[in-house]
Amino acid sequence: MTIEDKIKAMGCELPPAPGKGGIYSSVKPLGKNLYYISGCGAYINGDGPQGKLGKDLTVEQGQEAACRTILNYLSVIKAHIGSLDRIKSFVKVLIFVQSEPDFYEQPKVADGATGFLVELFGEKIGAPSRSAIGTNALPGNTPVEIEGIVEIEP
């Protein structure tokens, strides 16, 4: 079963890769077999949740937003690498969670993204090193933004 089959079997769908929101590369090589993936938000086809954790969204809604964001992240990788089955390791993710100043559960929100990766790819490939950071404002009012590094089979 391919990774894309597995995404469908989990009741999800890989969205089309999101358009770029500025002047940058969506993916850039970092030495050999490693790629840096630009920050992705939670919008799919221009539509998605907005707002801050601790005010506009519950932790569960934040986890859903994190899952949408990682689907976007995967779609960007697929568009540039060809197939998700070539991923050898999710090396690192930096997850920003748009938060009120008294919201401290960023790790639970971030689990909505990394939990999905681990379910899909298993612990060894799918569990990246991670930071989950609160911040007061993210582009376009997205609740979650994720950037990171992946390693691809040579």
Next chain:
Amino acid sequence: MTIEDKIKAMGCELPPAPGKGGIYSSVKPLGKNLYYISGCGAYINGDGPQGKLGKDLTVEQGQEAACRTILNYLSVIKAHIGSLDRIKSFVKVLIFVQSEPDFYEQPKVADGATGFLVELFGEKIGAPSRSAIGTNALPGNTPVEIEGIVEIEP
């Protein structure tokens, strides 16, 4: 035409590399031919814009601050690598924009930095992977801070 000539032809000037604001290395090797560049702010010769987007600065002023910041970033690379003509790829930038909680146009501000890189180095070398993140407070009240990774010709 060297990159430095091109900077002058664009009506800009490469500033002296900024002094360090603490205990760290301005540049550190990341494996082979890759370098991590420490966070740079918008001050040049101790002078520069201050304040938050969405309150103290317009988007245009933020873009100007981002352009000053990337000039500092380039001056740090030059001081450590010798020549900007040796840069093979701007691999990654992480751009923090000091923002009010209701300011959501960080990508437009960040374009002031990455647009300058692309004009100077072309799309292939100059367009890094990027995240543009809002945050409530940056060192010394700088509106923009940029860190990143560059690849140098061996």
Next chain:
Amino acid sequence: MTIEDKIKAMGCELPPAPGKGGIYSSVKPLGKNLYYISGCGAYINGDGPQGKLGKDLTVEQGQEAACRTILNYLSVIKAHIGSLDRIKSFVKVLIFVQSEPDFYEQPKVADGATGFLVELFGEKIGAPSRSAIGTNALPGNTPVEIEGIVEIEP
């Protein structure tokens, strides 16, 4: 004298590696001899300072929190690599400081971590490239969070 002996001689103690606060890997390989370390907070054995710089903590208390955080960071490296004496370079740290919107001395706070590394490992190994970023909210109300990259002797 081993690095751990030196930590004791400095009157400090390497804590047990902190438990993970979510779904991720504490350490993940980044190519050859390089490792990405997940974000660490200031809690040791479930206990530690909480609050924001500019309101709840002085700069000195923030530096203490940064020092505790880097001790956690070292304990994570030790648990995964075996010995701190194998560290060849602290390549990069990204230091988040939980701040009020009018607190701008994140670099001074961050020096509590990187100053400790330089005292312990010397300038060449111990001084990483660094960014010190303010943010409005961090997991569990920790005042400081640090992630980064280390290079290990082959």
